[in-house]
Each structure stands twice: as structure tokens, then as C-alpha cells.
Amino acid sequence: MILFLAYSAILFSFASGGIAVAHLFKPNINKQLVFWLLGASGLSAILAGLSELISPEIRLDTLSLGLPWIPWHVHFDSLSAFFYLIIGISVFAVSFYAPHYTHHEQKNAENFAILSLFTGLFVAGMMLVLLADDAFMFMIAWELMSVASYFLVAFQHENAANRRAAFLYLLMAEVGALLIILAFGVIASFAEGFTFDELRASTLSTTWMSIAFVLALMGFGMKAGLVPIHVWLPEAHPVAPSHISALMSGVMLKVALYGLIRFCFDLLPEIHWQWGVVLLIVGTISALSGILYAMMQPNLKRLLAYSSVENIGIIIMVLGLSMIFLANDHEELAAIGLLAALFHAFNHSLFKNLLFLGAGMIHHQTHELNIDMLGGLIKKMPKTSMIFLIGCMSISSLPLFNGFVSEWLAFQTALQVDVLDNGVLRSLIPVSAAALALTAALAAACFVKVFGLIFLGVPRSRHAEKAKEIEDKGMLFAPAMLAGLCFFFGIFPSSMLHLIDNVSKQLLGSMLPQKEVLSFLTLAPVSPEQASYTAPLILIGALIAAGVSFWVLHRNFETTLRIAPTWDCGFGGLTPRMQYTSSAFTMPLRRIFAKAFLIDEKVEKTMRENTKLNVADVRYSLVIQDHSWIRVYQPIERGVNRVAKQVGRIQTGNIRTYLGYSLATLILLLWVVSL
Amino acid sequence: MNWIIAILQTTLFVALAPFLAGFMKFCKCRLQNRRAPSLFQPYRDLLKLTRKQPVISEDASWLFCAAPYIIFTAMVLAASVVPFIAVDLPTSAEADVIVLVGFFAFARFFLALAGLDIGTAFGGMGSSREMTISSLAEPTMLMAVFTLTMTASTTNLSGAIEHVLNEGLILRPSFVFALFALLLVAVAETGRIPVDNPTTHLELTMIHEAMILEYSGRHLALIEFASQLKFMLYGVLISNIFFPWGIAEDFGLSALGYGLLVITGKLIFLCVVLAFAETAVAKMRLFRVQEYLGFAYLLGLLGMLSHIILESTR
Numbered sequence: 011m012i013l014f015l016a017y018s019a020i021l022f023s024f025a026s027g028g029i030a031v032a033h034l035f036k037p038n039i040n041k042q043l044v045f046w047l048l049g050a051s052g053l054s055a056i057l058a059g060l061s062e063l064i065s066p067e068i069r070l071d072t073l074s075l076g077l078p079w080i081p082w083h084v085h086f087d088s089l090s091a092f093f094y095l096i097i098g099i100s101v102f103a104v105s106f107y108a109p110h111y112t113h114h115e116q117k118n119a120e121n122f123a124i125l126s127l128f129t130g131l132f133v134a135g136m137m138l139v140l141l142a143d144d145a146f147m148f149m150i151a152w153e154l155m156s157v158a159s160y161f162l163v164a165f166q167h168e169n170a171a172n173r174r175a176a177f178l179y180l181l182m183a184e185v186g187a188l189l190i191i192l193a194f195g196v197i198a199s200f201a202e203g204f205t206f207d208e209l210r211a212s213t214l215s216t217t218w219m220s221i222a223f224v225l226a227l228m229g230f231g232m233k234a235g236l237v238p239i240h241v242w243l244p245e246a247h248p249v250a251p252s253h254i255s256a257l258m259s260g261v262m263l264k265v266a267l268y269g270l271i272r273f274c275f276d277l278l279p280e281i282h283w284q285w286g287v288v289l290l291i292v293g294t295i296s297a298l299s300g301i302l303y304a305m306m307q308p309n310l311k312r313l314l315a316y317s318s319v320e321n322i323g324i325i326i327m328v329l330g331l332s333m334i335f336l337a338n339d340h341e342e343l344a345a346i347g348l349l350a351a352l353f354h355a356f357n358h359s360l361f362k363n364l365l366f367l368g369a370g371m372i373h374h375q376t377h378e379l380n381i382d383m384l385g386g387l388i389k390k391m392p393k394t395s396m397i398f399l400i401g402c403m404s405i406s407s408l409p410l411f412n413g414f415v416s417e418w419l420a421f422q423t424a425l426q427v428d429v430l431d432n433g434v435l436r437s438l439i440p441v442s443a444a445a446l447a448l449t450a451a452l453a454a455a456c457f458v459k460v461f462g463l464i465f466l467g468v469p470r471s472r473h474a475e476k477a478k479e480i481e482d483k484g485m486l487f488a489p490a491m492l493a494g495l496c497f498f499f500g501i502f503p504s505s506m507l508h509l510i511d512n513v514s515k516q517l518l519g520s521m522l523p524q525k526e527v528l529s530f531l532t533l534a535p536v537s538p539e540q541a542s543y544t545a546p547l548i549l550i551g552a553l554i555a556a557g558v559s560f561w562v563l564h565r566n567f568e569t570t571l572r573i574a575p576t577w578d579c580g581f582g583g584l585t586p587r588m589q590y591t592s593s594a595f596t597m598p599l600r601r602i603f604a605k606a607f608l609i610d611e612k613v614e615k616t617m618r619e620n621t622k623l624n625v626a627d628v629r630y631s632l633v634i635q636d637h638s639w640i641r642v643y644q645p646i647e648r649g650v651n652r653v654a655k656q657v658g659r660i661q662t663g664n665i666r667t668y669l670g671y672s673l674a675t676l677i678l679l680l681w682v683v684s685l
Numbered sequence: 686m687n688w689i690i691a692i693l694q695t696t697l698f699v700a701l702a703p704f705l706a707g708f709m710k711f712c713k714c715r716l717q718n719r720r721a722p723s724l725f726q727p728y729r730d731l732l733k734l735t736r737k738q739p740v741i742s743e744d745a746s747w748l749f750c751a752a753p754y755i756i757f758t759a760m761v762l763a764a765s766v767v768p769f770i771a772v773d774l775p776t777s778a779e780a781d782v783i784v785l786v787g788f789f790a791f792a793r794f795f796l797a798l799a800g801l802d803i804g805t806a807f808g809g810m811g812s813s814r815e816m817t818i819s820s821l822a823e824p825t826m827l828m829a830v831f832t833l834t835m836t837a838s839t840t841n842l843s844g845a846i847e848h849v850l851n852e853g854l855i856l857r858p859s860f861v862f863a864l865f866a867l868l869l870v871a872v873a874e875t876g877r878i879p880v881d882n883p884t885t886h887l888e889l890t891m892i893h894e895a896m897i898l899e900y901s902g903r904h905l906a907l908i909e910f911a912s913q914l915k916f917m918l919y920g921v922l923i924s925n926i927f928f929p930w931g932i933a934e935d936f937g938l939s940a941l942g943y944g945l946l947v948i949t950g951k952l953i954f955l956c957v958v959l960a961f962a963e964t965a966v967a968k969m970r971l972f973r974v975q976e977y978l979g980f981a982y983l984l985g986l987l988g989m990l991s992h993i994i995l996e997s998t999r
Contacts, residue, residue, distance in 0.1 A: 408787060418787075422840070425831060437990055443831065444828050454816070462809075541781045548784070567903060571739055590808075596813070
């Protein structure tokens with residue numbers, strides 16, 4: 011039954027894509043059917059995920075698809091189900107959002123068919139990755155996901171920058187896929203076959219295992235956006251339509267995480283603490299540089315993409331902690347780490363989805379994504395602003411919201427370092443915990459900038475001034491639902507953690523040490539004496555304190571508000587341009603962390619009438635670049651070009667030479683055959 | 686019963702916060718050869734502000750009016766979590782020290798947003814600087830507190846304080862580092878000299894004042910009250926974590942009375958030290974603050990490492 015639900019989720023999303031194509035030939039088909047089917051796909055994925063997590067059991071199946079002698083092996087266990095749930099919620103939300111958001115594309119039947127077909131294939135591909143129980147099916151599903159999303163990134167291909175971004179994405183996705191194939195190949199060469207069961211039974215030496223681990227980390231890390239192989243992410247995510255960016259950032263990155271977790275915790279027979287250290291360091295670097303770059307972006311969607319790099323970094327870091335504890339035989343602590351990592355993945359999918367959908371709403375109403383051109387939207391779009399505020403608060407990990415809970419769990423995991431014997435680990439883990447604290451604080455600064463500059467203040471452009479609230483109910487419902495979930499899981503995190511606990515039971519064979527401390531109200535992962543967090547009581551306390559202060563002030567000293575123009579220090583003429591901009595807001599941090607960026611700041615002054623003091627005109631330009639682009643990509647690009655040029659020499663353009671090559675090849679092959 | 690004591694303790698904490706601010710002002714005035722205002726002047730100021738008619742800019746949104754309540758609430762919640770005169774109260778079990786830092790972050794988030802709400806350059810300047818400084822100060826604070834929590838192997842404040850009490854007076858190098866790191870952070874976070882000057886309205890230097898420039902009336906009263914609470918929170922946190930002796934361990938009347946007396950003494954001592962420091966030191970440039978906080982961060986790191994390398998039982 012549960013497998014049936016899982017299959018139907020995939021079939022629904024295929025059908026959604028199919029209907030869109032059918033609509034091209036038979037225009038009397040209802041277009042909305044596409045979205046209903048997508049919603050049905052999301053809903054069945056949620057149901058399948060939830061019911062599997064509630065009654066965990068490994069469900070196996072074989073499908074006679076693919077090559078005739080190699081059927082597809084399918085499995086559905088708690089880990090797959092958890093990620094199914096993530097996909098389901100996001101797809102469900104998007105299916106409400108998309109009908110109105112894409113109404114412009116719907117006018118052109120062809121565009122609409124392309125967009126919907128590849129959305130359907132993309133969603134189905136992601137779900138198939140989770141179901142795969144052999145390396146073949148895994149790679150086919152993986153490629154389906156990658157290629158379908160390439161077409162979605164390239165959807166608005168009229169723009170040259172978008173084509174470039176899409177190509178970069180495809181290139182990185184394929185290189186990543188190659189690395190993953192190699193990683194599977196390393197294990198498979200020591201195993202009987204390609205099914206996951208056979209891979210699990212393989213006997214590898216530690217060296218080969220480490221090679222497989224590094225290949226997998228690079229392959230999955232490329233998709234997940236780990237620094238320094240993240241460069242495609244801030245290019246590709248902003249150019250796709252917003253609901254697609256939401257799916258890519260909120261969900262596809264999680265599928266890459268799923269791959270990494272499946273590979274390391276499930277397929278590889280052993281786990282070494284050195285791998286955990288690698289993940290810890292890579293994750294810390296990703297988290298810190300992700301948020302620093304995010305802070306500097308004036309483009310909202312680029313900023314959100316960089317913030318995904320940060321969050322993936324945090325998740326990888328906590329996974330590394332989990333690995334370290336697991337390799338040191340502290341299964342319970344490893345379970346807390348895995349719990350924190352998975353819960354953060356879940357939370358990130360909720361709030362990042364919400365924020366991308368919010369960015370789409372802002373773009374839809376103002377045609378503007380540049381933060382410096384927005385402002386004052388809280389009055390024009392009150393509902394959107396409320397929803398977006400909840401997203402910002404969640405991602406800044408403020409208490410009472412879900413982002414805080416997973417970060418709290420991450421800190422709790424890191425603070426258990428005292429049980430380890432290794433001196434290097436004992437000093438490394440606290441340092442990374444401090445880096446996590448810095449990341450969280452910077453994230454709060456970043457999202458104060460985002461919300462403050464977009465929604466508060468005075469409009470900075472005509473578009474922002476003329477913005478209106480979104481009227482379509484579905485488009486508001488989707489992010490509102492996600493905001494509601496962010497708040498719900500912030501107050502009652504245990505409801506989700508209970509379900510995730512089954513995943514760690516399956517993977518690590520160990521659950522949280524004390525089941526009873528994970529009660530409905532209080533969260534105490536290690537023991538109530540060590541740490542506890544009772545969000546519902548805090549909420550009640552907050553309501554009481556706010557209520558009392560409001561009551562006292564309004565009952566005893568009732569005075570009416572006086573509305574007056576903003577005080578302009580007596581000079582007059584306040585203009586919206588006097589407000590702080592994105593680059594002004596982040597200037598202190600840019601200066602403090604100057605080494606982390608490549609900054610090109612130019613001020614050009616034109617003087618009036620050849621005087622030295624009388625400035626007529628000032629031009630200011632600021633370009634901030636990612637280090638990895640110059641330091642990692644360009645050298646590789648140059649190297650590839652150089653090699654290609656050398657190889658190109660054999661192409662003389664002379665037909666006799668080519669005939670000579672053919673003859674030489676023929677002789678060589680004959681010789682090989684005769685051996 | 687325990688809950689009643691917890692609520693009473695929180696109420697007392699909130700009620701005493703303006704008094705501490707008044708006392709701080711008193712110390713500084715005396716050191717600078719000025720006549721000090723009455724110790725109850727902050728109460729009178731707050732009362733006066735609540736009676737005044739608040740003036741709000743035309744460009745303000747609902748967030749501008751809601752922010753003072755949110756900031757004040759976050760500070761009251763923080764006050765309920767920190768053990769003030771007694772340990773082991775039920776309120777301290779509902780949130781640990783990471784949540785406490787979270788409350789501060791919550792208040793700061795809304796304060797910075799309120800600064801951006803009117804759309805003046807001052808507000809933006811204040812918000813930008815505040816977020817910069819706090820994003821450097823917050824990890825330092827966590828580091829310092831983690832040093833302690835790792836020693837006590839609990840992040841629960843009550844538990845950590847009890848652990849220190851049970852161990853008796855041991856000189857730990859890690860605690861010395863953590864204490865100094867936390868002191869530096871407390872100065873930065875409560876907006877005092879040399880990082881920020883609460884008495885200035887000069888655009889080049891102000892941080893906290895720049896954000897709340899547009900506030901008046903009861904909104905300003907709430908924000909002022911909240912920052913007094915924050916000042917007292919850091920004071921109580923530092924004195925009770927590192928010098929917990931005297932805090933009430935049972936809820937008898939004499940123990941509680943003694944606890945109140947002792948914490949008053951500790952706070953008075955801390956205020957005098959701080960007043961001396963503020964009188965002796967000049968405000969530093971904004972871009973020197975990173976060095977100051979970097980030093981604090983280093984101290985926090987050293988504290989943590991010395992705990993791990995020198996003091997751990999393994």
C-alpha cells in the first residue's frame with residue numbers, strides 16, 4: 011500500500027508533464043489539470059513518507075524496467091520516506107503557487123508545455139532517486155533529475171546570461187554524475203553486483219573505501235553546493251522561474267544530501283572518523299563563506315541561493331559530527347547528530363521554499379529582484395510581508411521557529427565532545443561550533459538586511475511604489491502553509507523528531523538515548539539535566555509578558571498616537587535615496603571580512619570647471635566576486651582549453667591524414683582482436 | 686509553589702533593572718566629579734515617557750509599533766531564564782543558555798528592523814552597525830558560555846551554577862579566559878564605552894541610539910526598559926556563573942533573602958568596576974571594534990581550548 015502510494019506520486023508527476031504535452035495537441039484539455047496532478051503527486055508523496063515513517067519497515071520490489079536482464083530494484087525505507095516527505099511538502103506547496111505564477115507562460119501553449127513537462131519529469135526523477143535500490147536505477151533517476159532541471163534553468167533562454175548559467179549547471183551536474191558513477195564503481199568492483207544489498211556486502215580495503223568516499227563527497231557535494239564546487243548554484247538558481255528555484259534549492263539539494271547519507275551511512279561498510287573530520291571542515295567552510303557571500307548579494311534570488319550553500323554547509327558539518335561519534339562507538343550521540351542534520355534539512359526545505367516563493371511573489375508584483383530597488387512593501391503587500399517575515403525569522407534561527415531547534419540540536423551535538431579521546435577532535439569540534447555560532451549570527455544580519463530593505467522603509471523605485479498585494483488565493487496559500495509549518499515545528503519539534511528517530515534507528519541501529527525525554531512539550535536530546543528546551547512554555551510566557559506590558563501601557567496611560575512627518579533635522583527634502591542600501595548596510599562586514607571576497611570598488615569623480623573641490627558627478631561601482639571562481643574554476647578552464655588545443659593538433663583538416671588515422675585504427679583493432 | 690517563586694523572581698528582576706541603571710549612572714557621576722541624579726531617576730523617566738504622547742512617522746508600519754513590545758518581551762523571557770537569587774527554579778529548565786542567546790538575537794532582530802522601518806539614514810546606520818557588532822559578539826559569548834557548560838557538562842544555567850557551587854573554589858584557567866571574554870562581550874552588547882556610548886547622539890559614533898532615534902513616548906519607554914534589563918541580565922549572568930556563592934539553593938525565606946543580598950552586593954561591585962573602566966577608557970572608532978571583539982573571541986577560544994587540553998578529566 012505504501013509502495014503503491016510512492017509509485018503513484020511518481021506516476022502523477024509524469025502524468026502532469028504528459029497532460030501539458032497533450033494540451034499542446036488538444037487545447038480543450040483543462041490546463042489546470044497539470045497542477046492538480048502535481049498536487050496529487052505531492053500529496054501522495056507526503057502520505058507515503060508519513061505512513062512509512064510511522065510504521066518503519068524496509069519495503070522491497072523489483073520493476074521489470076530498464077535493461078532486459080537487469081530489472082530495477084526498488085526499496086522504500088525510513089530514510090527514503092523522510093526525503094519523500096520533504097519532496098512531497100514542497101511539491102504540494104508549489105502546485106498551489108504555480109497556476110497563478112505561470113499565468114504569463116500559460117498564454118503561450120508551447121512554453122507552458124515545456125515548463126510543465128520538465129517540472130513533472132524533474133519531480134519524478136527526484137522521487138525515483140529515493141526509490142532506487144541499485145546503482146543503475148540510481149544513476150538513471152539521477153540523470154533524469156539533472157537533465158530535466160537543466161531545461162528548467164534554461165527555460166528563459168532568450169537571455170544570454172541564462173544560457174550560460176544553464177550550461178554551467180549541466181556541465182557541473184554531469185561531472186558530478188561521473189564522480190558518483192566512479193564512486194559506485196569502486197564499491198561495485200569489490201561486490202557481486204550493483205544492487206545496494208550486494209554493495210553493502212562488499213569487502214573493501216580502507217584505502218578503496220576512502221577513495222569511494224572522496225568521490226562520492228565530490229559528486230554529491232557538487233550537486234549539494236559545497237564550497238568550492240558550489241559555483242553553479244548562485245548562477246543557476248536565480249535564473250529559473252521562482253517555483254522551480256524553490257524546488258531546486260529546497261528539494262534537489264536535499265536529494266544530493268540523501269545520496270551522500272545513503273552512500274556513507276548505508277552502503278559503505280565502515281565509517282572512519284577522518285571522513286567525519288573532512289565533512290566537518292568542508293561544511294564549516296561552506297557555511298561561513300556561503301553566508302558571507304549571501305550577505306553581499308544585491309539580487310534577492312542570488313542571495314537565497316548562497317544562503318542555501320550556507321545551510322547545506324551546516325547540515326554537512328553536523329553529519330560530520332555524527333560520523334565522528336559513530337566511528338568512536340558513541341551511537342547515541344551519532345543519533346543526535348543525524349537527527350540534527352536531518353531536521354535541519356527538513357527545516358531548510360520549508361523556509362527556503364517559502365523564501366523563494368516569496369521572492370517570486372515580489373518579482374511578480376514589482377518585476378524587480380534587486381534589493382536596492384525595493385522598499386516599503388510591508389504596506390503595499392501586508393500578507394506577503396508577514397509570510398516572508400516568518401521565513402526570515404526561521405532562517406535566522408530565532409527561538410520559537412524551526413530553524414532554531416535544529417541549530418540548538420547541532421550545538422548540543424558539538425558540546426558532547428568531552429566523550430572523545432582524540433585530542434585533535436576535542437579541539438577541532440569546539441572551534442567548528444564557534445564557527446557555527448558566527449554563521450548563525452551572520453545569517454541573522456543577512457536576513458535583517460533582506461527584510462528591512464525590501465519591506466521596510468520608503469519605496470526606492472516606481473515599481474516598488476506601485477506594488478499591489480497578491481490576490482490569487484493559491485499563490486498566497488502555498489507560502490502561508492509553509493510559514494505555518496515553520497512555526498508549528500518550531501513549537502512542537504518533537505512531533506517531527508519522533509519520526510526522524512526511526513531513520514537513525516534504521517541507519518545507526520540506535521535511537522535517542524532516552525525515549526521519554528523527547529516528550530510532547532520538552533526537547534531534551536541527551537538528558538533533561540544536560541539541556542532542555544520547552545518551546546510551548548516559552549510561547550505562553552511570551553504571550554503573557556507581551557499581554558501584560560500592552561495592557562499596562564494601554565490601560566493606565568492611554569494616549570493616542572500622533573502621526574507626523576519624519577524628522578529631517580530641519581533641512582527638508584528627505585528622499586528615498588537617502589536610505590541605507592544593500593552595499594551600505596553590509597559595508598562594515600565587508601570591510602571586516604575583506605579577505606573573504608574579491609572586491610572591486612571604484613569611485614569616479616568628475617569635477618566642475620577644473621576645480622579640485624567642486625564635485626559635479628560621482629559614479630560608484632562595486633563588484634564582489636567569489637574566490638573559488640578565480641582560484642578554482644578559471645585555472646581548470648584554462649587547463650582544459652590548453653589540453654584541447656594540443657589534442658586539436660591532430661585535426662589537420664586534410665582528408666589523407668584522416669584516412670591514415672582510420673587505417674592505423676583498423677590495424678590496431680585487428681592486432682587487439684588477434685591477441 | 687516553585688512556579689510562584691519563579692514568577693516572583695522574574696518580577697523582582699524586571700523591577701530592579703532601572704535601579705541598577707540608576708546606580709551605574711550614580712557611580713559614573715561621582716567618578717567624574719558631577720552631582721549624581723537620584724537613584725530612582727530611571728523610574729521617573731520611564732513613567733514620564735509612558736505618559737507622553739508617542740509621535741510616529743508617516744512612513745512607519747505596524748512593525749515599528751510592535752517591535753518595542755517584542756523586544757521587551759524577549760528581555761523579560763531572558764530574565765526569567767537566568768538564575769537571579771535562586772537556582773533550580775522551573776523556569777530555568779524550560780530554556781538553556783543557547784536559548785538565552787536566542788532571546789537576545791530575537792530582540793536584536795526586531796530592533797534592527799525597527800531602525801530600518803522609517804527609511805532614514807540614521808536608522809539604517811544604527812541597524813547595520815548593531816548587526817555587525819553583534820554578529821561578532823554573539824559567537825564569542827557562546828564560546829565563553831560553552832567553556833563553562835562543557836565543564837559542567839550541561840547547557841542548563843541552573844545546572845552549571847550548581848556544578849560550580851558543588852566543586853567549590855577551584856582556579857580554572859579556562860574560567861578566567863571565559864570571564865574576561867564575557868566581560869568584553871557584555872560591554873559591547875549592552876552598548877557601553879568603548880564600543881558605543883549611550884549618552885551620545887553624534888551620528889559618527891552612535892549605534893544603539895541611532896536605531897531608536899524615531900521612538901518616543903511609551904515605545905521609547907519599553908525600549909529603554911529593555912536595554913536596562915539587558916544590562917542587568919549580563920551583570921547577573923557574569924556574577925552568578927563565575928561567582929555563584931551565596932545564591933539560594935533552597936526556597937526558604939532566609940536563603941532567598943540572603944541570596945538577594947549577595948547578588949545585590951555582586952552587582953554593586955560589578956557596577957563600580959565598570960564605571961571605573963568607562964571613566965578611564967575613551968570610545969574607540971567603529972572599525973577598531975572588530976579588533977576589540979576579535980580579542981574577546983580569542984579569549985573565548987583560549988578558554989575553551991585550555992578547558993579541553995588542561996582540565997579535562999581524560
